[in-house]
Amino acid sequence: MNKDIEKIADLSSDEAVCNLLENIEDEQSTVFTRSKSLKPCPIGSSVSGVCCKNCGMGPCRVRENTEGLCGATLGTISARNLARHIAAGASAHSDHGRDMAHLLALTAEGKAEGLKIRDELKLFRFAKNLGVNTGDKSVNEIAKEAAEKAMALFGQQTGALDLIKLAPKKRQEIWEKYKVIPRGIDREVVEMMHRTHMGVDQDPENILNQAIRTALSDGWGGSMVGTEITDILFNTPVPLAAKANLGMLQASEVNIVIHGHEPTLSEIIAELADDKELVDYAETKGANGINVVGICCTANEVLMRQGIAPIGNFLSQEMAIMTGAVELMVVDIQCIMQSLGELT
Ligand code: SF4
CATH class of the missing domain: 1.20.1270.30 (Substrate Binding Domain Of Dnak; Chain:A; Domain 2)
Structure with missing residues (x-):
């Protein structure tokens, strides 16, 4: 693998993410690799003008001295x-x-x-x-x-x-x-x-x-x-201490990632992670326990109420799957990348 390590370091300030990017196959698509090939849409800049597609006569691209078909400035x-x-x-x-x-x-x-x-x-x-x-x-x-x-x-x-x-x-x-x-x-x-x-x-x-x-x-x-x-x-959150980042995935446990925005299901999953019956069952499969971690805003919800480790933000969701250590990612609403389906 011949990768420009310095350029990878520019993509994220998270060392764990950079580490994964250094080690993935070149053809593997992630938000970071796509960000290198996808140019930002120029519409909206002072040079390119703004785009309106609010009716069937458009889209209209409008600049300082021009108007849309309906006369909109x-x-x-x-x-x-x-x-x-x-x-x-x-x-x-x-x-x-x-x-x-x-x-x-x-x-x-x-x-x-x-x-x-x-x-x-x-x-x-x-x-x-x-x-x-x-x-x-x-x-x-x-x-x-x-x-x-x-x-x-x-x-x-x-x-x-x-x-x-x-x-x-x-x-x-x-x-x-x-x-x-x-x-x-x-x-x-x-x-x-x-x-x-x-x-x-x-x-x-x-x-x-x-x-x-x-x-x-x-x-x-x-x-x-x-x-x-x-x-x-x-419960109303109180200050607590917790660890964070992808390193909180455990090699010897069943890793469950909860991801999205609504805490309803996630709070219950986090509560049940220590349930004896479930832990015993995990052990019959060779695991040492159940490790629940979070991503995105659902992670914040269970972090501030139950001290569950957030392993990353929106940008880290693909990385979590690509570690190969995640048994289950439970998603609810908002911020779920469409690309996740390709990775699982
Ligand atoms: S005609 Fe007017 S409303 Fe319709 S897309 Fe153009 S600018 Fe927008």
């Missing part, structure tokens, strides 16, 4: 493109939050096997912030009502999202002044997509105001719901 198209990115990101975070709200409701009804309310104090605070009258209701009754209120935030049409009031007062006043307080989570994303469609909102500033409202519907809506409920169901 560089400023309008740039604002529309950024706004649509924000809507896509907000929808991904928020849909995760929606799933967590469903899970909280199922847990409250006793229909989510293996799950229970673990942080009652946080549940009470969350419920109160959503306007639930906790009174002398049971924990599960409060959880059910809070879950329903959280789900209603997605379809809310008017007013302001309840959780906005958790932001510093001064910040809320600025949002009020600029009229960007979100009314409902889904509503802002849908309106963003509508307003950036052909022939609708053509004022870049007005488009960006809605983009801010959409981003706030994520941060103080969908993402906030997701974070609060994750703590309620799996």
